[in-house]
Amino acid sequence: MRTIEAIKHPLKGELTVPGDKSIGHRAVIFSAIAGGRSRVLNLSGGEDNLRTVQAFEDLGVAVRREGKGLSIEGKGWDGLHAPGGVIDCGNSGTTMRLLSGVLAGRPFTATLDGDQSLRRRPMQRVIDPLGRMGARISSRNGKGLAPLEIRGATLRAIRYATAVASAQVKSAIILAGLQAEGITVVEEPQHTRDHTEIMARAFGADITVKGNSIAVGGRQGLSARDLRVPGDLSSAAFLVVAAAVIPGSDLIVRDVGYNPTRSGVLDVLRRMGARIEILNPREESGEPVADLRVLGGRLKGVDIGPEMVARTIDEYPILAVAAALAEGKTTISGARELRYKESDRIATMTSELRKLGVEVEEREDGMTIAGRERLKGAGVNTYGDHRVAMALSVAGLGADGGVTIDDSACADVSFPGFFELLERLRRS
Ligand code: S3P
Secondary structure, eight states: OEEEOOOOSOOEEEEEOOBOHHHHHHHHHHHHHSEEEEEEESOOOOHHHHHHHHHHHHTTOEEEEETTEEEEEEEOGGGOOOOSSOEEOTTOHHHHHHHHHHHTTSSSEEEEEOOHHHHTSOOHHHHHHHHHHTOEEEEETTTTEEEEEEEOOOOBOOEEEOSSOOHHHHHHHHHHHTTSBSEEEEEOSSOOOOHHHHHHHHTTOOEEEETTEEEEESSOOOBOOOEEOOBOHHHHHHHHHHHHHSTTOEEEEEEEEOOTTTTHHHHHHHHTTOEEEEEEEEEETTEEEEEEEEEOOOOBOOEEOGGGHHHHGGGHHHHHHHHHTSBSEEEEOSOGGGGGSSSOHHHHHHHHHHHTTOEEEEETTEEEEEOOSSEEEEEEOOTTOHHHHHHHHHHHHTEEEEEEESOOGGGGGTOTTHHHHHHHHHHO
16 A cells, blocks of 8 residues: 655656666567577566566576676577476566567477466467467467467468557567568558567568568578667656646656657647657667656646557556546547556546546546546555556645555556655655
């Protein structure tokens, strides 16, 4: 249990956030399957990224902690060996789905499992394409749920149109495609985060992107390289919203990944009236990076339509809090995928915001939130979902009497140190 008291003064100062979770997973994966020693700097200490590190250690890859970085000794695809036991992906959907793509082409059997939340999440979306490529994957009761037993095989290339916009599914197919015979093509309904494509290229792979279609040649070996993971925009978003809704705030978040496939949250906040400046735009290891400056004020409600989903997918919980503190109504639509995240984020944000006195209408693919000037303090549940926990904590800053969350430890999945940072801002 943890109580986040209402804040009485503007947020000021400068800070950084942990390394990007999505890019971190890929940095570890590509380092592990490349040939040679790669060094990964600024990997978040979040539990999800550590699950991916542990998974490759289970598969026989040597990983050493070196100062602020990791040194990963890749020995190519054939350097991976059958694990001694079940690989535990914890809470991490990215670990499970991307690893499925890697293991699909390896000549051994491995079992992937996870926590209660991960065991509820849909895995058929990777089982189908990887099965068509030749891997044999069985799931719990044949229902597409973890644990998954993956029997790798010699893979054939496929052309595959994903039914839902999912970077995890796309990435699993690309990772399998790199091992297959022939050219694998993935087509997506919406352009999702392209960190896998960028990272594959950085490790020397031949991969081409035309619109929403990605083609990757098979039987590709990759070469080691050093890289630095930029700060996570999805983590920064909690602090950006905190500053944006508290009038008089002036906060700078330095060194944040600013990939256009991820930055929907900033576009939405700007439409809501937030003043956000992009400072020092630059590129690091092929990824756009910038510093963000946020000035606080009063936001107004907007419509967040289906076209925003892919670029904003992880930021709906915190955008729901921004909406709760905005003037007027915000409508989220076309976002059914939120029901398949670490929790059902439409249901959890609806029930918890209602406890804070917010009028919320829940629909199958979204919600309508009526904003208020102040929230009512209350005890809320996080459902073990890191982003729900952090979003509700930011809500606490604007709630008379504060907000008490039942589980703050789950924030460590992506943002270790989140509460200490919030506390530091409160005191500054
Ligand atoms: C991720 C993709 C998204 C996102 C998740 C991380 C990734 O999931 O929600 O937090 O790293 O590829 P989906 O691919 O299921 O949309």
